[in-house]
Amino acid sequence: MLIALIQTTSSDDPRENLARISARIREAANDGATFILTPEVSNCVSMSRSHQEQILQLEADDLSLSGYRALAGELGVWLLIGSLALKTGDVDGRFANRSFLIDPSGEIVARYDKIHMFDVDVNKDETYRESDGYRPGAKAVVAPTPFGDLGLSICYDLRFAYLYRALAQAGAEILTVPAAFSPVTGKAHWESLLRARAIETGCYVLAPAQTGQHSAGRGKERQTYGHSLVISPWGEVLADGGTEERTVLVEIDRSEVAQARRKIAALCHDREFEGP
Numbered sequence: 001m002l003i004a005l006i007q008t009t010s011s012d013d014p015r016e017n018l019a020r021i022s023a024r025i026r027e028a029a030n031d032g033a034t035f036i037l038t039p040e041v042s043n044c045v046s047m048s049r050s051h052q053e054q055i056l057q058l059e060a061d062d063l064s065l066s067g068y069r070a071l072a073g074e075l076g077v078w079l080l081i082g083s084l085a086l087k088t089g090d091v092d093g094r095f096a097n098r099s100f101l102i103d104p105s106g107e108i109v110a111r112y113d114k115i116h117m118f119d120v121d122v123n124k125d126e127t128y129r130e131s132d133g134y135r136p137g138a139k140a141v142v143a144p145t146p147f148g149d150l151g152l153s154i155c156y157d158l159r160f161a162y163l164y165r166a167l168a169q170a171g172a173e174i175l176t177v178p179a180a181f182s183p184v185t186g187k188a189h190w191e192s193l194l195r196a197r198a199i200e201t202g203c204y205v206l207a208p209a210q211t212g213q214h215s216a217g218r219g220k221e222r223q224t225y226g227h228s229l230v231i232s233p234w235g236e237v238l239a240d241g242g243t244e245e246r247t248v249l250v251e252i253d254r255s256e257v258a259q260a261r262r263k264i265a266a267l268c269h270d271r272e273f274e275g276p
């Protein structure tokens, strides 16, 4: 089957992002893709909490979500909306960073809230405190599809191998890692970590990424690394989106998962052991 990763530069305007990404989804469907994935925070890359307060919606009212559901139904494709930033009922007023799997009839068949928060000082100019704005999730999610069971994750989750092992042990054959990676850590770690997750689990890894210079509003700039990647269950890079906005089209084949796991059955070789 043909899949498509939409690599894009989202702004802090959800309407504009919905229009841009929807146009690209239509093109990808036209080209024959039947599973189309978008990056983390597809609806809004913003550095401003007050802007997010103004513009983000609850899931039930969100225009991006209803737009993508209608589009999936119209085009008859599967969509993984890497994530939407959404309002929640969190006591601290924090948002959710939530992935949605939408089926070809437009139904939401899975949702996943990012578990690991990017609270990191990359260097003295580049610091992130994701948990100030977002409420972390606490539930791992595997969703069945006709083309394989999907294990959902988002961005910084990538650094926590135990999550992916748990997803694979629960039956995942395809791991999704939508991202808005930082350029510095992306250059150092992105490809290695994605390949490692594929090799460790014998899963396809699909990683649609935000890229480039985001006009994140209020005079603040945000840059992301790009390089949307598709990794085979054997750990090969099947496609690399580079740094421009583009759509990455790749054929994937579920039988490759079984084949990789036949060669190295590490997923069946876990052992119980005493802690150090």
Ligand SMILES: O=C(O)CNC(=O)[C@H](CS)NC(=O)CCC(=O)C(=O)O
Pocket: 040, 041, 044, 045, 046, 085, 097, 118, 128, 129, 130, 155, 156, 157, 159, 180, 181, 182, 185, 186
């Ligand atoms: O901020 C938002 O609106 C949405 N969230 C993100 O973009 C998050 C937190 S800043 N980005 C990451 O997790 C990058 C991880 C990364 O770069 C690494 O692990 O090295």
